[in-house]
Amino acid sequence: MAVIGIQATKDSNLLPLSKDVNVSQTKPAQKPKKKVSNWILFTLWFNTYRKFFTLVFTLNMVGLTLAASGHFPYAIKYSGAMVVGNLNFAILMRNELFGRLLYLFVNTCFAKWPPLWFRLGCTSVLQQHLGGIHSGCALSGVIWLLFKVVMMFRNLNVNHDAVLVMGVVTNVAVIISILSAFPWVRNTHHNVFEKHHRFAGWIGLVATWTFVILGDTYNPATRTWDLSGADLVRHQDVWFTVGMTVFIALPWAFVREVEIDIELPSPKVAIIRFKRGMQQGLLGRISRTSIMEYHAFGIISEGTYASYHYMVAGVQGDFTRSLVNDPPKTLWTRELKFAGVSNTSTLYTRGIRICTGTGIGAALSTCLQSPHWFLIWIGSDQEKTFGPTISGLIHKHMGPERLILWDSKLRGGRPDTMKILKEAYQTWNAEVVFITSNYIGNTEIMQGCKEAGIPAFGTLWDFVCIFPSNLILTKALIGTHH
Structure with a gap:
């Protein structure tokens, strides 16, 4: 690992300008701030992310209301599928491989030839729908889970204690994971978010498996257990949970410890160099440990043919400050990178x-x-x-x-x-x-x-x-x- 200190030259030529664009060399005059219309503020606030969240959450709450009032018997009978189906889809939306395949499909099929409005829509949906659907399905899944457990306790006399206990444990674990991802927690207490969202989520996955298996093998009508497994594999919630497990585990299969070089041109920035080139529009996650505190940075590369790619880490928190004060020789990274908005360029x-x-x-x-x-x-x-x-x-x-x-x-x-x-x-x-x-x-x-x-x-x-x-x-x- 090479740590390189760089001093800029006096005659810096880092300021080329397009001949076709006129830019004043003097300090620009400070203009009074122009009042922005409420309509523009609203359209920027109610973006695609919030539109998808609103759509997903509203549809789920309509279904939940119908189920609670006895007008949606399917959801009452298969409430477990409503829970893990939502959670499964929420996790899928954050899966790097799914995202990359989606970007690849859109970039391959719709490059340049469709009308501009359609291509802008593709970028808008690709860029934001993952987060909006992720949040909407996750929150809806928790509410469906609460509904399922409440319904079980209302029929306390026919449900086994083990099923009830695991229902409560699953609720607690999933709710902690969801609450830790709320923006205020994620922004102001990032390490709290990182630990609780991940580890409570993993505990929630184990609890979900236990809850699903116990619930699907116990028959409340006869108060008996069917441990043969023949009936278990016919339940929807089992296969939704299988999918959820695969989507959670898959990104971790690509975690590697890699050698890096760090260039320190100033105390404010660390330039991290990795081997091999990358396509444009990707971001990568890095950490000093294999499972904790992953941080995402944009990737700079000359192309897939290049020998290296780079990340620019500005000093803002403990992790980035440590890159400058105590430069590591290796970092952990997920070799499966995820796509950002630039990937649709x-x-x-x-x-x-x-x-x-x-x-x-x-x-x-x-x-x-x-x-x-x-x-x-x-x-x-x-x-x-x-x-x-x-x-x-x-x-x-x-x-x-x-x-x-x-x-x-x-x-x-x-x-x-x-x-x-x-x-x-x-x-x-x-x-x-x-x-x-x-x-x-x-x-x-x-x-x-x-x-x-x-x-x-x-x-x-x-x-x-x-x-x-x-x-x-x-x-x-x-x-x-x-």
Whole structure:
């Protein structure tokens, strides 16, 4: 493992500009903030993620209401299938292999030729539906589980104590796992989320298996056990639980400890180098241990043929700080990477990739691997902060005709981002804009693009908001509007 300290040169050339896009060299004048209409705030808030969550959760609650009122006998008879069916689908939505296959299908079948509205819809659904359906099915599954156990206790005299006990244990484990994934917990206490969501989830899986087997082998009518197994395999909930187990275990089959090199161009950033190249638009999870505290970062690579790929880790928490203060020689990673919004860049003829700071880690591969994408990178003292590896990749593959790198330290402040973006969008004849930024930057650009009628996909902030006049959101996922 090589730890490399880099000092930027005085005559940094990290600021090429497109000749077709006019960008002022002076500090931009501060404009008063423009009031954004409530309709735009609402359309950005009620995005595809929330639409899918609302649809899934509403359908389940309608079914639950019908079941509770005696008008849905199927759900009463097969309440176990309603529980694990929802949980099974929730887990499937977060399975890396399923996601990659879905992206592969869409990118292969719908690249460039369908109408733009259809391709934008593909990106929107691919980018967000996984999370919305995941959350909707998970929460619905817990409520169905509560309903099932309550119904069992209402018939206490015919149900075996072992089945009742496992119903309660399963409820507790699954509820802890669900609660630990709520945005406030996940954002402010990430390690609590990591431990409880994962380990309580695993305990919940074991408890679910026990609950399903006990419930399906016990006959309340005769108060006898059927241990032959012949009837067990005919139950839906058994096969849903098999699927749930496979979807949980599969990603862990790809966990490996790999050798890495870390470049430390500044105390703010660690550039992690891994062997082998990658396709664009992927993110990877890394950890110092095999099962704990996995953190996701965008992957930079020149292509599948390349010898290396890179991750840009900005120092923000204990894990990233340890990469700088105590650089490891190896890291654990899941070799099956998961796709992000940039992976759908192949659907479009031309596009703009705009990012700020460490967002370059998620943005750069798309522009390195496709000559049809224009990069706008806004940051402070980029070459000194991010080092020659990143700037070298940029200058090796990208000419000034499709590149704006704005150094806010050199130029005395941040640019008029929407002015630059609008001019680049028109000049480049782009079809779409992909955004990777912090909350403030993402919000401003998303609102500006919505007002300007520019199709844009940015970061989804999924925590609670003060709506509609102010948005206070604290967790970055991948989000969209178009």
